[in-house]
Amino acid sequence: MKKPILVIMAAGMGSRYGGLKQIEPMGPGGEIIMDYSVYDAVRAGFERLVCIIKRENRDDFDRLLGAGARGRIDTAYAFQSVRQLSGGFSVPEGREKPWGTAQAVLSARELIGENPFLVINADDYYGPTAFKTAFDWLSAPRSGGGKHEYGMVGYLTKNTLTDHGAVTRGVCETDARGKLSRIKERTGIEKSLGGARFPSDDGAWTEISGDTLVSMNFWCLTPAFLDLAARDFPHFLSENLLINPQKCEYLLPAVIDAQIRRGEAEVSVLKSEDKWYGVTYKEDRESVSDAMREKHRVGLYPSPLWN
Numbered sequence: 001m002k003k004p005i006l007v008i009m010a011a012g013m014g015s016r017y018g019g020l021k022q023i024e025p026m027g028p029g030g031e032i033i034m035d036y037s038v039y040d041a042v043r044a045g046f047e048r049l050v051c052i053i054k055r056e057n058r059d060d061f062d063r064l065l066g067a068g069a070r071g072r073i074d075t076a077y078a079f080q081s082v083r084q085l086s087g088g089f090s091v092p093e094g095r096e097k098p099w100g101t102a103q104a105v106l107s108a109r110e111l112i113g114e115n116p117f118l119v120i121n122a123d124d125y126y127g128p129t130a131f132k133t134a135f136d137w138l139s140a141p142r143s144g145g146g147k148h149e150y151g152m153v154g155y156l157t158k159n160t161l162t163d164h165g166a167v168t169r170g171v172c173e174t175d176a177r178g179k180l181s182r183i184k185e186r187t188g189i190e191k192s193l194g195g196a197r198f199p200s201d202d203g204a205w206t207e208i209s210g211d212t213l214v215s216m217n218f219w220c221l222t223p224a225f226l227d228l229a230a231r232d233f234p235h236f237l238s239e240n241l242l243i244n245p246q247k248c249e250y251l252l253p254a255v256i257d258a259q260i261r262r263g264e265a266e267v268s269v270l271k272s273e274d275k276w277y278g279v280t281y282k283e284d285r286e287s288v289s290d291a292m293r294e295k296h297r298v299g300l301y302p303s304p305l306w307n
Contacts, residue, residue: 027296039072051075169216228255228259
């Protein structure tokens with residue numbers, strides 16, 4: 001069986017954050033959040049990294065990520081671009097934004113090859129437990145049944161919120177076997193007295209438990225996902241370019257949810273009770289930096305990280 005690959009999506013410019021948040025120093029030694037993901041992945045057993053970036057940002061990533069990780073993990077870059085279309089479609093006039101997380105992963109298809117892979121966000125801190133869980137799951141033999149088998153490490157809603165605004169999360173439902181039965185992206189999720197809440201379509205607030213499982217884009221996937229996502233991308237474009245040509249996105253949760261509903265795939269839900277940290281807003285930076293310093297202080301990470 002081929003060894004799992006780590007794929008990090010780092011091509012997005014953080015509009016709410018106000019800059020290239022993926023390369024903001026967060027650790028006491030100037031570490032970026034991605035440093036911790038790579039470090040935890042190496043500890044878990046990953047030996048190859050594919051980093052999805054914009055071509056113009058390569059020098060920044062070479063300098064900030066490559067200096068620490070290059071000697072620990074085999075690293076390659078895939079470049080996401082708005083021009084990566086299929087099915088004879090062309091880029092709408094004025095569109096600069098790439099086509100979302102599923103298209104980002106498709107941009108790394110040749111580098112992933114026939115390997116199972118873990119795909120994550122660059123600007124999220126997931127904790128070491130999730131990487132070990134993912135590596136073990138991806139390394140285990142699959143049953144070879146009629147459906148493609150994926151995995152998802154899910155997080156408790158209460159462990160994924162920020163004090164500085166609302167967030168978007170994929171709210172998950174599971175069946176009796178612990179398989180993902182539905183994932184629905186909800187925007188505007190914020191803390192509440194009952195745990196969390198989000199605005200419904202009619203404007204009223206919907207409360208959800210803090211223990212509700214949400215997706216943080218921590219997906220254990222196989223090359224079959226790439227085949228199906230590439231097949232369906234032109235259909236997505238034909239529908240959505242007419243509706244929202246400037247901002248429509250081909251998103252991982254929606255693509256996986258569609259494969260589940262069509263009976264093509266099933267997703268094992270692997271839970272993590274680690275606390276998520278991220279920089280959705282500029283105000284998050286101080287709290288994330290404080291958390292990273294504490295993790296170094298208690299010995300979860302060495303100082304400096306890449307010693």
